Amino acid sequence: MKKYFLLIATAAMMASCGGGKKSAENNAATSIKIDGSSTVYPLSEAVAEEFRTEQPNVNVTVGESGTGGGFKKFSRGETDISDASRPITAEEMEACKTAGINFIELPVAYDGLAVVVSKQNTFIDHITVAELKKLWEPAAQGTVKTWDQIRSSWPKEPINLYGPGTASGTFDYFTEAICGKKGASRGDYTASEDDNVLVQGVANDKGGLAYFGLSYFESNSDKLKLVPVDGGNGPIAPSQETVSNGTYAPLSRPMFIYVNTKAVERKEVQGFVKFYIENAEKLSKDVGSVPLQSNEYKMVLSRFAAKTTGTIFTEGKTSVGMSMADLLNKQEGK
Incomplete structure (x- = not known):
């Protein structure tokens, strides 16, 4: 009898360990890591909070190590999404290229x-x-x-x-x-x-x-x-x-999220980014950022759906005087 119960206990322990490993794997598969700009942080955190209520099994973490610090982590493959309060620079793009990381650049608001x-x-x-x-x-x-x-x-x-x-x-x-x-x-x-x-x-x-x-x-x-x-x-x-409307010049600028294309292969990342774009107009107002125009969010959503990689800017510089719609259309050749 003792031998029987010992076998049962051993089997239960092995099953528990196996289940724990599987659970850990599942948790890893349903985690989304974001880091970068402290300016974009309030918007990303607001989106993450709303998303958690709809998808409680997806663990979204948002850090704020600065745009440059965020891109360093992103180029090392440590994060899925990088918040940025400026376009990615040539040096940062080269670091991503060296590491085999492609990205989708998505404007989400103005600041x-x-x-x-x-x-x-x-x-x-x-x-x-x-x-x-x-x-x-x-x-x-x-x-x-x-x-x-x-x-x-x-x-x-x-x-x-x-x-x-x-x-x-x-x-x-x-x-x-x-x-x-x-x-x-x-x-x-x-x-x-x-x-x-x-x-x-x-x-x-x-x-x-x-x-x-x-x-x-x-x-x-x-x-x-x-x-x-x-x-x-x-x-x-x-x-x-x-x-x-651009009258507060020259201290107005666009804000972005950069998404690792490999991360986009995961359904939870796809769902989160889509949710982000669809809710950024409302939530950006809530946190004090300035939303893009409604038609511009539609263009950003199309850009994400098409998995368009690369940047719409030149040498990490914003293009003063051009609307976001103009910039997005320019890259699409329209």
Whole structure:
């Protein structure tokens, strides 16, 4: 009898181990890994939360290591989807090519970069692009230290700057748009890939100024003051309307997800990406991003269905003055 029960227990244990292995395999097969831009993170996380309610067996994880950090993981095959607040660069495409990774580039929304100060700041009511350049260009490091050096009517008080780290797509876009060259920035500022750290820092600093995605301002508007930017046509603040119609220039830009084509072979990834595109218009408004036009989402969905690989941009640069529909049609040869 003891021998009989021992055999039963052994068989049960083996079945349990086998079942556990199978369960682990199933869990792996129903996991979707996303990482990248902290600016795109709120939208991807919102989509993931909605998707989990419909597909509770699919484990979707969303990280925020910055656009550059996300592409490094993506090019190593560590993630299925990479969030990006700028187009992929030639170097990043080469890294993917070397690793045998093809991708589908999908625009999902627009974003405006918010320039903000603390609510304690009473002297800055707007700032020009030229003043932003004077404030952030590499030559300012160690020399531009007080606010009166930017505008003579501003007080002689210390300048404290906050901004994304160098792996951030927001950093790349801001430096190119304001300083004229990607990566051209003074280095003596408080940097973080976590926009929440920047929010907390500038909110409590009367002499501070920061820039980050509009969604982070909108979710912290109770403790931050938005600074309208004058790009040559008078001070304009970023909003759903000004970012969508392009009047908030030059600090408006598209946001993307990049999908590994091998990952698309899995049904759960197919379902998630389709769900993402179909719900991005509504959810982007909820998190403070600016949606594409309805017809543009239809074009993006067609691009995904056709598994069109590659980028619609040149050398990792956005195309100012062209709508997303124009860009998508251009690649399709229409």
